[in-house]
Amino acid sequence: MQTADTLIHARWIIPVEPRGQVLEHHALAVRNGRVVAIISSETADSVWQAEDIVRLPNHALLPGLVDAHTHAAMTLLRGLADDLPLKAWLEDHIWPAEARWVSPEFVRDGTDLALVELVRGGVTTFQDMYFFPDVVARVASAAGLRASLGLVVMGFPTAWAGSPAEYLQKGLDVRDAHRHDPLLSFALAPHAPYSVDDATLREVRKLADEVQVPIHMHVHETAQELADSVAQYGVRPLARLDALGLLDHDFTAVHMTQLDATEIALCAARGVKVVHCPESNLKLASGLCPVAALRAAGVTVAIGTDGAASNNDLDMLGEVRTATLLAKQVAGDPTVLPAAEALEMATLGGARALGLAEHIGSLTPGKWADCIAIDLSRPATQPTYDPLSAIVYAAGRDAVSDVWVAGRRLLAERALLTLDEQAILSRAAAWRARILP
Numbered sequence: 001m002q003t004a005d006t007l008i009h010a011r012w013i014i015p016v017e018p019r020g021q022v023l024e025h026h027a028l029a030v031r032n033g034r035v036v037a038i039i040s041s042e043t044a045d046s047v048w049q050a051e052d053i054v055r056l057p058n059h060a061l062l063p064g065l066v067d068a069h070t071h072a073a074m075t076l077l078r079g080l081a082d083d084l085p086l087k088a089w090l091e092d093h094i095w096p097a098e099a100r101w102v103s104p105e106f107v108r109d110g111t112d113l114a115l116v117e118l119v120r121g122g123v124t125t126f127q128d129m130y131f132f133p134d135v136v137a138r139v140a141s142a143a144g145l146r147a148s149l150g151l152v153v154m155g156f157p158t159a160w161a162g163s164p165a166e167y168l169q170k171g172l173d174v175r176d177a178h179r180h181d182p183l184l185s186f187a188l189a190p191h192a193p194y195s196v197d198d199a200t201l202r203e204v205r206k207l208a209d210e211v212q213v214p215i216h217m218h219v220h221e222t223a224q225e226l227a228d229s230v231a232q233y234g235v236r237p238l239a240r241l242d243a244l245g246l247l248d249h250d251f252t253a254v255h256m257t258q259l260d261a262t263e264i265a266l267c268a269a270r271g272v273k274v275v276h277c278p279e280s281n282l283k284l285a286s287g288l289c290p291v292a293a294l295r296a297a298g299v300t301v302a303i304g305t306d307g308a309a310s311n312n313d314l315d316m317l318g319e320v321r322t323a324t325l326l327a328k329q330v331a332g333d334p335t336v337l338p339a340a341e342a343l344e345m346a347t348l349g350g351a352r353a354l355g356l357a358e359h360i361g362s363l364t365p366g367k368w369a370d371c372i373a374i375d376l377s378r379p380a381t382q383p384t385y386d387p388l389s390a391i392v393y394a395a396g397r398d399a400v401s402d403v404w405v406a407g408r409r410l411l412a413e414r415a416l417l418t419l420d421e422q423a424i425l426s427r428a429a430a431w432r433a434r435i436l437p
């Protein structure tokens, strides 16, 4: 007999690698938090032993979704200011609200609320970019989610830091304190080309090389950003970042709604990864990321929700659907980004954008057992001819029934096992009363 800690039997297993594969009546064997085998359920029953055996007769089991860009604690600002362009939304509403309210307690309570939404929606890993990443590290790790913490750097003072040098020092201190936690990884996160100066970006490049972390940054989000850059620096932001040496295979550019053919070729040549946040871009009317053209050029594209103040939810399944529908419209071609590729973007693509593809992103022996189950027996996904199609084009996030990260179960038949949802909702309601009495 072979032994595992957990055997998860499912009607379908979609490992994501190889692309498009759907295994029927198979089981995932997990030992010490990692995938050890995917075998037929029959073989599992006759040859494998495990203390914990889970049977999911109507479900697809797949890698956990990777939300490749969010600002988790901004859940507490959800719906505070809507229907505005990015500049007015940020400068007249979001930044003043953050200046008044952001604190370690705000980040704790907002991140906890985000974690409830993420786990319930099938997200096992998120890339954050926010203040007090030490607090995000603690709450994410306590809840058992995997997180890449963006160590934010901005050109103006906030409650977290007073100068670029202080942002960088405090960020690196957070990394030093948490670097041995297997659930956590880190990225330097200069906010955007318009909010960080050249000297700081040079320092970011130097430090990223020294401590071997990726760089994660909002880039080419709006036409206004490009016009302002040309006026101030004489070049578009990507050209400026390239001249500063930032663009390489460890650089992840978020949004990228304004790209010409030369810039797409530059990203491909440098190995830049792109995070597409379709609903945030649509809501702020920022522009459209040319996903199909980037992928055709060989660029890795991941999917992110962005923060809940500009989306306004952290629904990655919904984001995947929007991404595939929008890619078809932008390319004028319904054959681009079929379901298997859209799901790959939201799992393995996210893992690549976070520098974690060796560890997560597919159900592959040796990788962490980060996986989710989606119940396809509900009316919205019946009859099920093709589970990939059902997940990408029809399933709602309420069909996510179970979630494991590194083999630890965080959601069991829709019940949260590591987060106190009622207490978290009460704290969110208390913030609502303080922020807008």
Ligand SMILES: [Zn+2]
Binding pocket: 069, 070, 071, 218, 254, 306, 307
């Ligand atoms: Zn963002």
